[in-house]
Amino acid sequence: MxxxxxxxxxxxxxxxxxxxxxxxxxxxxxxxxxxxxxxxxxxxxxxxxxxxxxxxxxxxxxxxxxxxxxxxxxxxxxxxxxxxxxxxxxxxxxxxxxxxxxTDVAGFLEPLQDELAKQHYFRMARIIGTGGAARAIIVGLLEHGLTLVVAGRNTAKAQGLLDELGAGEGHHVAPLDHFAEASDFQFDDREGCFDLVVNASALGMVGQPPLALDFSHVPPGSVVYDIVTAPLDTPLLEEARAQGLRTVDGLSxxxxxxxxxxxxxxxxxxxxxxxxxxxxxxxxx
Missing domain, CATH: 3.40.50.10860 (Leucine Dehydrogenase, chain A, domain 1)
Structure with a gap:
């Protein structure tokens, strides 16, 4: 056999x-x-x-x-x-x-290893989604010292996820629609920072609603990571590239x-x- x-x-x-x-x-x-x-x-x-x-x-x-x-x-x-x-x-x-x-943790982190090996004075990730994939992503990013903002339809679920996974103090949750509306927030000088935006949800996948994200919430120089694989080149990644940002797709x-x-x-x-x-x-x- x-x-x-x-x-x-x-x-x-x-x-x-x-x-x-x-x-x-x-x-x-x-x-x-x-x-x-x-x-x-x-x-x-x-x-x-x-x-x-x-x-x-x-x-x-x-x-x-x-x-x-x-x-x-x-x-x-x-x-x-x-x-x-x-x-x-x-x-x-x-x-x-x-x-x-x-092995999802290692798989998610692999394309970020070069960036995570650098020294930063501040690291932040905005994670969209509170499902199963988000669990591995949160654990992996916490191990690398990122401050997290977890966005979901249910903020209580997002907070419960952070609590369950031992995030501790200093992390935040936000309603999903917060990132859909334009913001006039002025980001400070991001040199020396590492900013990451992750779509850890099924939004934007074939057969699912689109992910509504206004790029006024995305700091300059961010890495934009979408775990969706169908389509591979999602509207989120297309817009990120148009903004001159580095992208990581779901196949990674x-x-x-x-x-x-x-x-x-x-x-x-x-x-x-x-x-x-x-x-x-x-x-x-």
């Missing part, structure tokens, strides 16, 4: 993970496979029990809506996954037990988190060359 890993979710047919992992497996010439599997909520426990008994199964990536639901069924949680409160990667250990990880996080999971599954680092240009072409065909 061929060793294999897979991605689970509901729905799952749209997942790009098989294309990403399959590309790397082919490049490395590994005798292994990566698949997708539709798993409904009621089937989750049975699925994990069955797979844990399969010695050829290396583990799975977990997408919505199961990132929190899988946690009670795992033998161990990596400390970061426990802190985030969500698992997106499950690894089958040699004894058949299951360990849960969160998707490929980054997959790279960490790939090494956990297959025991080899994926081939990352030319800024993943060839892989990006495949994923956007």
């Amino acid at each position: 061929t060793r294999y890993a897979e991605v689970i979710g509901d729905p799952i047919a749209q997942s790009k993970s098989p294309a990403i992992h399959g590309y790397w497996l082919e490049k490395l010439g590994l005798d292994a496979d990566y698949r997708h599997c539709l798993v409904h909520a009621a089937e989750l426990e049975g699925y994990l029990t069955k797979r844990a008994a399969d010695p050829d199964w290396l583990g799975c990536n977990v997408t919505m809506p199961h990132k929190q639901a899988v946690m009670p069924h795992l033998a161990r949680l990596d400390p970061l996954a426990e802190k985030v409160g969500a698992v997106n990667t499950i690894v089958r250990e040699a004894d058949g037990s299951l360990t849960g990880y969160n 996080m998707l490929i980054g988190q997959a790279a960490v999971a790939f090494e956990k599954f297959f025991g080899a680092a994926p081939p990352r060359v030319d800024g993943d240009a060839e892989l990006r072409r495949i994923l956007t065909q």
Whole structure:
């Protein structure tokens, strides 16, 4: 039998993970496979029990809506996954037990590493969204000393998220529509600062309402990061580029988190060359 890993979710047919992992497996010439599997909520426990008994199964990536639901069924949680409160990667250990990880944090941070390695006298991120993706993003940015403003339709939920994730004092919440209206706020000299604007919501995704963000709320020199992957070039990113700002698209996080999971599954680092240009072409065909 061929060793294999897979991605689970509901729905799952749209997942790009098989294309990403399959590309790397082919490049490395590994005798292994990566698949997708539709798993409904009621089937989750049975699925994990069955797979844990399969010695050829290396583990799975977990997408919505199961990132929190899988946690009670795992033998161990990596400390970061426990802190985030969500698992997106499950690894089958040699004894058949299951360990849960969160690679979304590393995937989100990867394209920001050069900037985060610099010294700044102030770092701030404006995060739009309070869903599952926001959890990993908040934890990752807190570990790098950013002051956060979390915007959502429900400010109580946004504050609860900050409290649950141990943000402490000095962070803020805002209603989502606050950023939709123009502001006359005059930003001070931002030299030496790092400003980040993140769309961690589904707004702007195909089939979803657009993200209403007036760029008067975006400090000069900001990095604008949209985790949406369909469309890849969102109106938010288009406007940011028109404003002369650096942008990061959703494939950056998707490929980054997959790279960490790939090494956990297959025991080899994926081939990352030319800024993943060839892989990006495949994923956007």
